[in-house]
Amino acid sequence: MTTRIMELYKKRLTNIDGALKNIQSNDFIIAALGGSEPIPLLEELHRVKDLGVRNCELSNCLPMKDYEFIKNPEYQDAIFTAGWFYSPIMRKANKNGNVSFAPQHLHNAFTKRLYARDGRRLVLLCSCSSMDKHGYLTLSLGTTYERHAIEEGAFVIAVVNSKLPRTFGDTIVHVSEVDVIIEADYEVPTLPIAPINELDQKIGDYIAELVEDGSTIQLGIGGIPNAVAEALKVKKHLGIHTEMFTDGMVDLLNCGAVDNSHKTLYKGKTIATFALGSGKLYDFIDDNPSVVFKYGKWTNSPYVVGQNHKMVSINTTIEVDLSGQCASESIGPVQFSGTGGQSDTAIGAQLSPEGKSFIALYSTTDIKDKEGGVTTISKIVPMLKQGAAVSLSRNDVDYVVTEYGAVRLRGRTIKERVERLISIAHPDFRDQLRFEAKQHGIW
Structure with missing residues (x-):
């Protein structure tokens, strides 16, 4: 690994508190899908309210955990959640009025004109596998809309988790394309295998x-x-x-x-x-x-x-x-x-x-x-x-x-x-x- 690659990585490296300071009022935040969610970051995301952040909208799909900003309507003036595929977590939270469904087909899961309305800044919260010697990370468990958001100029905050698998295709991301990096090793979310009756x-x-x-x-x-x-x-x-x-x-x-x-x-x-x-x-x-x-x-x-x-x-x-x-x-x-x-x-x-x-x-x-x-x-x-x-x-x-x-x-x-x-x-x-x-x- 070259010195330049390591310098690029270290320059972007921070902790959760440092990452949260990059969220601004009126941002349109895109959370990676399902098991690709940056769990440690989303668990603390509600704290942006204490930093004075208001009027953000967050788009998610199949959230894996009962995050505070989703389940607690007290944070809706800071982050309102728009989900386009509900999990049990979203079904429950929908009753509180701080969550709403966004109808769309998966092949249109990312269209910039849908997200950049009202001049909002795009922010992608994602997770990545560890960087290789050439400076490449991967989006690991998928690239339904994540890679597309990067290419459309989203501000990228990535949690690097060494336990995530390294994958191929449109999941490849160079460290220079990421704005903020957090390192956190946590168990990759799993989905129980439904029994066959x-x-x-x-x-x-x-x-x-x-x-x-x-x-x-x-x-x-x-x-x-x-x-x-x-x-x-x-x-x-x-x-x-x-x-x-x-x-x-x-x-x-x-x-x-x-x-x-x-x-x-x-x-x-x-x-x-x-x-x-x-x-x-x-x-x-x-x-x-x-x-x-x-x-x-x-x-x-x-x-x-x-x-x-x-x-x-x-x-x-x-x-x-x-x-x-x-x-x-x-x-x-x-x-x-x-x-x-x-x-x-x-x-x-x-x-x-x-x-x-x-x-x-x-x-x-x-x-x-x-x-x-x-x-x-x-x-x-x-x-x-x-x-x-x-x-x-x-x-x-x-x-x-x-x-x-x-x-x-x-x-x-x-x-x-x-x-x-x-x-x-x-x-x-x-x-x-x-x-x-x-x-x-x-x-």
Whole structure:
């Protein structure tokens, strides 16, 4: 390592208190996504209020911890939080009025005109792996919008954590591009692997049956996507082009089902825009040139996704109506998660020659009433709940899958869709669904 590189690094090095002094009133602050969050810095960010900072807005996605500036409305005059994918932390804080949801697609996760409004200064808070002898750090677990923010001139405050994996692709950052550095070794945030239940396995098997050898796949998170990954282990020559790199994908690579040999884009490489999972996943991506992280704007562009050979998109939803509309992010008007890349990849997969898009859900769910009683309801419904956000329009739905089967809606009339969706609804609700479809003229 040259003397010049070390001087650049040391010149930027400070502590948490020093970093907080770089936050100014009216800043638009962008926090890195999920496991890439600079946790020690965000844990203290609320203290900028004591420094006289006011009227900042912070954009985040999948926050991993219950930070004081999020959960405590007393800090909203200093930092108001706008999240574009809610975790349980954000769902809880939303009730306080100091947090609001920002609707957008993942492939538009960073557009400068959205952030630079009102002349606000852009500030990126991120975490990085350790610097190498050439002066390069990496954004480690992803570059959904982080690298793009750097290139658009954001003031960059980075927490360097030696425990973060070193990754390849658009995650590479030179020390000269960072304005402030804090060193802090802490455990990398992990995401528990969702267990696979009997319903997940049935759905996973239905989907896997329709995935051909040589397909390029995208998977979401949760029990159903994990079951799909498990069922795909018998396939051959699969490829991965996904927004989120997961533990299930590591298993598919390790067992040989995925070799990326038939891909159109980046043949031989696994493409993702961020990773979140267990220590096993982080060990796999560490210093692994076969896993390439690309801008979310590129990775999730439907036109890029559609260039992949036999692209298959697999996502989940909360509720589907009889015309095929999917509410995947809210329960009625109450924000639950976010759109993420669902429509990006669903539309992209259908642009691919021989591509397929799957939306999966359980046929029923249990809800509690005010008295604590439990009622089972159908998740295939005549009409979405009042106020529900339509995450995937009926024009963009291909296959819908429950534990009762998989049906294709693409190109089908409403009348055909009604019959097909009722056929995979829970048997206890099929007669009622037919009655309501007739009553409301859904055909």
